[in-house]
Amino acid sequence: MTRRLIVSGLLLCAAATGQAQEQYELNSGWKSMPVKEVKLDGTKISQPQQALNNWDAAIVPGTVLTTMLHNKQVPDPFFGMNNNRIPDIYTTGPEHYTRWFVKDFTETAPAADGQVWLHFRGVNDGCDIYLNGKKVNAERHYGAYLRQTYNITPFLAKDGRNRLAVIVYPPAVVGDPNGGQGGDGTIARNVGPQYTAGWDWIQPMRDRNTGIWDQVTIEKTGAVRIKDPHVVTLVPGTRQPEGRQAPATIQVTATLENAAATTVTGQLKYVLNGKSIQQTVTLSPKGFTKITLPDLLLENPRLWWPAGYGPQNLYELPLEFTANGKVSDMEAVEFGIREIQTTWNTHTRSREISVNGQRIFIKGGNWITSDAMFRFSRERYDAEVRFHRDMNLNLIRIWGGSLTERPEFFEACDKYGLLVFQDFWMSGDCNGRWVDPKKKEDQWTRRQYPNDHGLFISSVADQVKMLRNYPSLAFWCGGNEITPPQDILAAIKDSILPSLDGTRYFFDFSNSDSMSYNFIGGNGDGPYGIQTIEHFWAHRTFPFNSEVGSVGVGDITSLKRFLPAENLVAPDFAANKVDSVWDYHKYISYNNSLEPYGRAKNLEDWANKAQLVNYDQYRALMEGFSAHMWDWYTGTIIWKTQNPWTAMRGQMYDYYLDPNACLYGLRSGSKPLHAMYDPVNKIIMVVNNTFQYHRDLMLEVNAYDMNGKQYPVEQLFVEASPSSVQRHIELKTKLDALKEKKGLFLSLRLRTLHKEILDDNFYWLPAADGQYSGLQELKPVKPTITAQRKSKEIVVTISNPKDAPVAFFNRVSLVDANTKNRILPVFYSDNYISVLPGEQREILISGEKVSTAGNALVEVFGQNVATQLVNIK
Structure with a gap:
């Protein structure tokens, strides 16, 4: 649930005066040229009448390599071995990737005390800026993470026709991309991104991400500009997501810049929930002043909570400075009312996180x-x-x-x-x-x-x-x-x-x-490779692990997006043979984890089996941590959940935003209220990662053989205390005999008193010898599949006949009816699902692409379900 609370009265008032802040982005119409091909300096290039014959169309925001790719001057570095065909800056020298970027824009000089500002939110690494024949920055700018702001009012052309010219220089030290983490390490001599020289999950970016990589904006204000407003929220006590709230305190500060040559007196103010907070301020000429407004005690605030614990309520605070009855500047600050606390858990010996007084078990992902x-x-x-x-x-x-x-x-x-x-x-x-x-x-x-x-x-x-x-x-x-x-x-x-x-x-x-106190030894994080399912449950790692992960190869559709046809070959673990292009894309070995599913017939079969491993790995990872919540652990952060290029490791979805089974295995293992099977102690546990006390939950445990025959195991009412994990059923003697020869399926469900399913968890367990021999012999089934558009969603229903085997591990995709390519990104309420005999499952497909996908089909295939393309009604 997300609720945005917009306080609009002051916004309308400001707009009515015609003096409100105006800002726009310079994000199109840029031109670029390598510096070695330009004979003029910045004072000449930035004159609007100077011809720019044969200059390249440029991508801003973007890097030099982005512009070169746009103009087909380099191949797509994310495909195959193309990145090796692009000259590296370490070899070419910095001039090769030093470029001019030029943008013509219309802006007339303001009347009276009006001011026009030029903002750069990120340039890597150095730049000089010219406007209409004049140099704007007195000294060369350096710093990939340092914003720049210039008052360009005196530089604007009288006729409103302006030209901005920026020469961008690469980092001073580009480093040797020698295969190390960050290459030879010298990339870190700069204040900038280190991965650009290569890492164990990415090849080097050949330009080291030189460029105007973030937004360029023009802002118009009066004489006084609001800078860096700061909103702090204080939420004392222990709160619940629902019900009436005790008050929260809102504290607001801001810096005011007076660009005028005279003293300015005015009011800094905002209105929130009908209460007006303001302060009269006198500002010296050409100066900066930090202002602290009086605190606001906000009654019954709507709080912001992390996902899974409560709603994400957001407020908008319209801060404005007025002088002589006119709005000089206004900045609407969006914020959420919440307070984050941390304490040291002496039992786990790790940091414990609380939000609004309630402790949160951290389930995180690492992001590049x-x-x-x-x-x-x-x-x-x-x-x-x-x-x-x-x-x-x-x-x-x-x-x-x-x-x-x-x-x-x-x-x-x-x-x-x-x-x-x-x-x-x-x-x-x-x-x-x-x-x-x-x-x-x-x-x-x-x-x-x-x-x-x-x-x-x-x-x-x-x-x-x-x-x-x-x-x-x-x-x-x-x-x-x-x-x-x-x-x-x-x-x-x-x-x-x-x-x-x-x-x-x-x-x-x-x-x-x-x-996280490191009482184990090593670096305090990891492991990173594939583990047995039992390992995640039985092996104790760091009590708040900042990096722990596994594999993440996509399916055949994903692999075809960036592997040339000749490299679409399955890895041969037995022969220790991996294709060189796979190695270039940082494939991390699945070792022999696919062997229990039977030797792969081809790459498609290999990739489908890999999804079984993907799902199991990440479900087990999070279930293993959750099983020891507040005892061994206060949280964990997976290494890693996404890739910024076409790598083959550590990702829940590929670079093209196509999810694989990792995402849905992790989704299952991370559910706030979840029944799970401990494969080491053969125990059914229920974890409750919410603040609610769940009473009268029906826990249903059923086993199914490879023919779909049901073996009821247990059914009982259970309770789940807030933020806890509890053991309920010991299954060793009941399961061992059933799975001895072929393995079995295990279904765990939590239901309400109204029989609504709150959690549905489905395992496939190997035979006693560790092989999935039953899955290898699973008989085909043909479920009935329908797809219906309802509002902005598509509802897919998969119905399995009563006397059929389990319809196992079905991937649902929305595809273009003509090309049969997947439509990306879209979002599935669940995926890689299994449907029990005589039952049906519904999957909701949503997202902006669903609304705009006119001629689309739903594709479904499973381990024992042949591909079906279904019309959407």
Whole structure:
């Protein structure tokens, strides 16, 4: 449930005066040219009358490589081995990827005290800016994570025809992409993304993501501009998601910039829930003043909760500065009312997280970035974060070798209820935690990266101000598996965060003892490869594991998107043989985990069997952690849940936003209220990850053989206390005899007193010898499948005949009727489902693409169900 509360009265008033803030993005019509092909300097290029003959169309926001790809100057680096065909900046030298970007736009000089501002939200790494023949920045800008703002009022052309010209320089140190984590490590001498020199899950970005990679905007205000507003919410006590709430305190501050040469007196104010808060302010000429408004005690606030625990209520606070009866500037700040607390759990010896006074068991995913070439969009962010919500996760960690995620990402996390754990830009691999023969310099030298500590500190302060209003932002972290150098760490902890954002806990580094006491040894995270199902339940790992994961190859449809036809060959584990293109795309071995399902006939069969492993791996991972909630663990974060390019490991959906079985196995294992089977102790358990007390739940346990014959095992009423896990039924003697030769299916269900199914969990268990011999002999079944469009959703119904075997592991896809290609992204209420004899399952397909998909079909196939294409009624 998401509810947005818009307080619009002040917005209408501001609009009526004609003086409200106006802002637009310069996101089209850019042109570009390599610097080596341009003979003119910036003062000449930026003159509107200067011809730009044969300049390339440019993609802004975007990187140099994005523009080159758009103009077909390089092949798609995400397909096959194409990335090897693109010259690397380490070999070519920086000039090859140094480019001019030019944009013509119309904006007349404002009247009276009006001001026009130019904002850059991200340029990697350096740039010089020219407008209408004049240089805008006095000194060259550096810093991928440092926003830039310029008052361009005096530079605007009288006739309104303006030309902006920006020369963008690559990072000063590009590093040798020698196959190490971050190549030779020197990429970390910059204050920028480290993965661009390559990692164990990605090949190097050949331009190191040089470019105007984030938004460029024009903003128009009066003499006074509002900068960096900050909304803090205080929610004392222990709250419930429903019912009337005790008051919450709203604290608002903002910096005001007076661009005028005279003193300005006016009012900074906002109205929220009918209450007006304001303060009269006198501002000195050409100066900045931080203003703290009086606190607002908000009655009966609608609170923001993480996914699975309550609604994601959002408010909008219209902050404005008025002088002489006119609105000089206004900024609408969206925020959520919530408070995040942390305590040390002395039993688990790890950090415990609470929201609004209620402790939350953390089920998280590690995130790199949405796209390795920085091709970001609000729509893609929304889809990816929604996938994480659909996996029943409640936290996303932004890994430190990448970037500070964009506001649009945090907006999606606010909407879907994902807490965010944001690393700053350090990694133990590059920054010297370990001895590494791939690295150019020793640990002592690397420990002091980056070269410019002041730039790092300034960038942290700037990014904190940009992101601190988002309720989803829960934690800051010094870096991935290492702290920043001591002076940077001290500045963050002792100065920046206390003064700019005193409400969030700061982790020194991602697997520090303040997060999870390392009593096991090693690095404090992992393992990363495939494990036995029993391992996740029986093997105790770190009590709040920041990185633990497994495999993640997509199905045959996904593989065909980025593998050339000649490389569509299944890996041969027995011969220890993996195709070189698979290896290039960072395939992580499934070892012999597919062998119990029978030797693969071809790649399609191999990929289908891999989905069985995918589902089982991630369901078991989260069930194993949940089974020991508050005893061994306070949370875990999966490495990793998405890929920013076409890699073959650690992903719940592929780069093209096509989910695989990992997503739905994790969705099942992460359900807030969930019945699960402990394969080690042969016990049925119920985990309740909500604040509600569930009474009179019917727990149904049934076994089915390979012919579909039912063997009722147990049925009893159970209770589930809030935020707890309880053991209920011991099944060893009942199951062993049934599964001895062929294996069996195990169905667990939780029902209400009205027989509504709250949880439906379905296992396939091997025979006594560990082989899935019964699955290999499973008889085909032909279920009846229908698809019907209802409002903005498509309802797919799969009905299995009464006397048939289980219709096992069915993949549902929405496809284009003409091409038969999957329509992406769309969202399924569940997938890779099994239908018991005589029963039916409904799957809801939703998303924007469902509404616009005119000529579409539903495709369904399973392990013993032949492919069916179904018309949508």
